[in-house]
Amino acid sequence: MTPLISSSAVASSSRVNRLGSVSLVLEIGNFRITSVRAGSYWWDGGTFFGVVPKTLWAKTQPPDEQNLIEAGFNCFVVENDERRILIETGGGVRHDERARARMRTPAPVRIREAISAHGFEPETIDTVINTHLHWDHVGGNTVDEGGRAVASMPNARYFAQRGELDHARERHPRDSVSYREVNYEPLLEAGQMQLIDGDSEVLPGLQLTVTPGHNRSMMVVTLKSGEDTWCHFADLVQFAVNVTPTWVSGFDLYPLEAIDNKTRLLTQAAAEGWWCSFGHEPVTSFAQVESKDGKWRTINNRT
Numbered sequence: 001m002t003p004l005i006s007s008s009a010v011a012s013s014s015r016v017n018r019l020g021s022v023s024l025v026l027e028i029g030n031f032r033i034t035s036v037r038a039g040s041y042w043w044d045g046g047t048f049f050g051v052v053p054k055t056l057w058a059k060t061q062p063p064d065e066q067n068l069i070e071a072g073f074n075c076f077v078v079e080n081d082e083r084r085i086l087i088e089t090g091g092g093v094r095h096d097e098r099a100r101a102r103m104r105t106p107a108p109v110r111i112r113e114a115i116s117a118h119g120f121e122p123e124t125i126d127t128v129i130n131t132h133l134h135w136d137h138v139g140g141n142t143v144d145e146g147g148r149a150v151a152s153m154p155n156a157r158y159f160a161q162r163g164e165l166d167h168a169r170e171r172h173p174r175d176s177v178s179y180r181e182v183n184y185e186p187l188l189e190a191g192q193m194q195l196i197d198g199d200s201e202v203l204p205g206l207q208l209t210v211t212p213g214h215n216r217s218m219m220v221v222t223l224k225s226g227e228d229t230w231c232h233f234a235d236l237v238q239f240a241v242n243v244t245p246t247w248v249s250g251f252d253l254y255p256l257e258a259i260d261n262k263t264r265l266l267t268q269a270a271a272e273g274w275w276c277s278f279g280h281e282p283v284t285s286f287a288q289v290e291s292k293d294g295k296w297r298t299i300n301n302r303t
Ligand SMILES: [Zn+2]
Pocket: 134, 136, 137, 235, 279, 280
């Protein structure tokens, strides 16, 4: 199936930010989406690709001598004339030295500085969306000030799924290590995090959809404006190469549901020419999807 490239103005442009790195901007209808990669980390390639043989995934995600591959902390600022929304806050800076060495992140990136370098001051963010509460998506939710953890985006309302919080608090041995209370409990205590039950439209056109697979309550973010659609798949599609629906992550708690949900959403993305973003893809910020003769790939990759 060949994607229909929308005839309306879907423009993507790059500009050089204050730190000298390139920021990619995608325009969807009345909205501007800026890709903010808050650094990256290196993690075992096998855990990301599960049952996919290394001989296949290593072609696109070359591992180092310890079998680690690079994974981006991918965040996005979505704005129109009235609103400025941050999706995900990266991995944060609270890891100890051993963990930093293990993940090859000697100088982790602070989300406040990362968005500021792209021209967005933290005080101007009105909404933060946490697709789920794993540390690598919410690690920048809070900062330490005066001996306590407070919101890194001081004027924002944070959104997370109630089911995800319940699961985080269960501390199941399978994924307890993914959750750190400092990333969400202080926000709940301060009344700054709003829990949502199921699907939600945070503003007209911006939809949060519970999409089980990676875990029970992770949300996919879709933005529809004018003729165009952008979808942030978060960890349902971690890398661009994961657009093949059966290439699910070894981290996924519900791999069969992940395959079903990926097949459904990616088929729609290919048919309707959606622009897509992925949870940990370290190179491509935005891409469209093509499905042809049973083979899936990204096209028009904006890097
Ligand atoms: Zn993740």
